[in-house]
Amino acid sequence: MSELFPRKQIMGFVFSLVLTAVAMGVYFFDMSYAVAMTVLLITAFLQAGLQLVVFMHAGETEDKGAIYANVYYGVIIALFTVFGTLLVLVWDMG
Known part of the structure; x- marks a missing residue:
């Protein structure tokens, strides 16, 4: 039954939520422009890579x-x- 549980997709979803929360933290916390843009760029590229690998199955073919x-x-x-x-x-x- 363990092989039927989508562990990789659930962990990817949780990590997506964490990255989204970090990006929203830029809005709620008073950060300087440079720090805010750095955090947003890093989270955006990590999110795009995560979506590509985990949910679009780019490395499985x-x-x-x-x-x-x-x-x-x-x-x-x-x-x-x-x-x-x-x-x-x-x-x-x-």
């Missing part, structure tokens, strides 16, 4: 290398897009 490569590629493209936009529009280096 035979082609997990291709799945992770696509995720890394997407993150790199997103970072280039964000920082390229900041360079041109905000920092006026275009």
Whole structure:
């Protein structure tokens, strides 16, 4: 019966709740802008990784290398897009 109990999903859900509570703590506690943004960025990336691995089962198939490569590629493209936009529009280096 133990193998039928979704222990991994329940632990992932509890960890998601903890990460959400930490992120909401930024709102309720008076933190400086730098600390608040650091906490929010860390919890956001941990939450995204947790969702990808635990609930979307990214590492449970035979082609997990291709799945992770696509995720890394997407993150790199997103970072280039964000920082390229900041360079041109905000920092006026275009």
